[in-house]
Amino acid sequence: MFMPVATQASLKGLTPKQLEDTSCRLCLNNTYHLGLKPGQKTLDAIGGAHRLQSWPHNILTDSGGFQMVSLLKLSRVTEDGVRFLSPHDGSPMLLTPEHSISLQNSIGSDIIMQLDDVIATTSPDHERIKEAMYRSVRWLDRCIAAHEKPESQNLFCIIQGGLDLELRKECCAEMVARDTHGIAIGGLSGGEAKDAFCKVVGTCTQLLPERKPRYVMGVGYPEDILVCVALGADMFDCVWPTRTARFGNAVTVDGVFNLRHANYAYDFRPVEEGCKCTCCRPQEEGGLGITRAYIHHVAAKETAGAHLLSMHNVHYLLELMRKAREAIVEERYPAFLKEYFLKLYAGDKEKYPQWAVDALKGVGIDLLSV
């Protein structure tokens, strides 16, 4: 399953109705952003994020820990929590596991995440990575204790441990013992090598219980997602489809195209041929029949251009996941993967990324065989 990211309680210009039309039923909100705007008091007064954005379906919120690392240069992690400077007035603030859970309780999201100690996987400081892993486990205990609505909100733990497989294994054992509703594999997709990334995902999934959802955080490129599915992961999120849409990039079965390129000025084919999203579907079938030339004409010039491409890109990923589920049910996922890579690289197996070939070989799928 793929979850589009509605950072500040709106999916970048789409109305909840349009988001629903892409077949999305679970989207992400960011605790850090909602905690700053509109703030916990407002959320309590309104009655949570579902009411705030009139979204009748599911919401997952992250813990706010990742934003501390990605957005704020001057954050420091201590045993209490994450110390940072407020982006509004520069005053020092502290985000503890208790704060994070309390905020997520106010948001009322259906799935909430523990606060974890996130550090870049590329960090050379092994001691720090180790410390972060153990701290994340301790913080999980504090999160479980602070969680006020376990009956309505599902808490997920987050496996840490950098690229060290032994640490990851240890973390898995500790976290699984605490029996949360679901399990996330965190701290990845921060610029590490793809094969190392796959090894971590593969190692963790082998140790996790069969009947709990496994969520790989921040993974969004279609190839990465499909490989992770083969490795046994279930849930993914990323801002990439909507962000790249704002730059005029269309995600399709044949790869990613920047429609702002002059090549597309007179290309009157739909954004993706055969796509069933509202944007691409021909007018005869009740869609808009938007052409590449039209996106070229409005991309980065009118907000509606970004909205149209966001609709397409989100639909593309959700549809890709639907097909993947179908293939799994029909027990032909390896064939589905081969077909996908063949199309993406236009039949040129030389171009297949080595990490994907290797990772899939590890689970018995030979991408290069016919």
Next chain:
Amino acid sequence: MGSTDAVAAVQVANLPSEMFSIIKTSGTIGPRLGCLRLAGRQVLETPHFLAITSRGVVPHITQDSFAGATGISGVPPDGSSPLRRFIALPEPTLLVLGARRTPPVFAPSANPNTNTSVSICTSVGFRPMKAADYAEGVERLQPDIVVGLGDIPYGRALGAKRIEKATDRNIEWLQSHVKARNDAKAPKGSRSKLFASLPPVSCANQQYYIDTLTQDVAKDVDGLAVYDMVSLEDLPEQLRHLPKLAFTEPSTPHEILRQISLGIDVLTIPFLTAATDAGIALDFTFPANSSEQEAQPKILGVDMWLEDHATSLQPLVDGCKCYACTNHHRAYVQHLLNAKEMLAWVLLQIHNHHTLDLFFAGIRQTLRNGSFEDNVERFAKVYETLLPEKTGQGPRVRGYQYKSEGPGEPKKNAAPFQTFDDKKEKLAESTPPSAEAGAAELEELGFAEKQT
């Protein structure tokens, strides 16, 4: 297509079979109830307004929201207009194509127009567009209504010489356009209607052009595009029956009412999108909806930026039936504006268009039952004269939304966020170190960090 401004409109009714018919009017210069009927489109009762589009979309509103939120259901396309298909405009909606935006971006040079071309703002700066190319292009694109190219000098006072020149050009351009249309011999029913542009001076001041309109091309012109109300003051009898489409940039609802009472049939209303961008939800009805005279005049719109709305679960405007008001509340719009999320302007734009839709329906209703004048007077008493001041920020401005003032101008959009980078600040404040400065000194100034 550069900055070609297409304009589109919405609405219902059914009456006579001519393209434009006047149902009710009071005297020679006065408000009138009419009906604009074009093959394949919903009948447009007038007075009415056209939503202004930019690059084929109503700003912020994607085409599926346009169809959904404004209550038009999709109809199979007949493929008649390539432009309609390109911009994915629903079939029932009227499509009007003109050469310049409303309001236009003023051209930088003193004399942007020549005898054969006008200057238009494109995505790569101002470019001349030949009158002949325009005439050919619009006929191929087949909108429902084409606004003939006019030499309309925007934004500067007009001397007698300039008016004379404009008159000559307008005659020449209109006649060639009409000739090209007649030579093409398209079946009469299937082609666009031609509206002639009326330069923003009185008719007496452009007598030769008016003569052309009333004599040479009288049968070939289907309507008038008006750029200033002054041209209507002495409009000759022979042109009065034509539908009048105004590009007059009214700034308030009061001004809309005044222009309608002077005989305008269809308006374009730039303050609509301006209010949306300013974060203002329009809130006025016609007839004015208040039982008795209130002490304070009512405001024309609600500023959604105000903190008071942060926890308000009320709709933008009480009782409003638009998509934004029935599905969302003030708290959400306030949050979206505050977080600079694009959806804020989407919702406001839907609401504001709905408000104007009802406003015009009210105007037509009072024209029908004869209470228009009384209600205009009451409207002026009940409501404030101006729209609320803009307090918050709008969306990021794009190229055509401001006039470049030359080199060295400040940035139009503030950077969305800054990083906490004290080194950089230190660097900016410090004086450059001398050439022989040591490592310690450099580090102190924030130039580099000493590796250990």
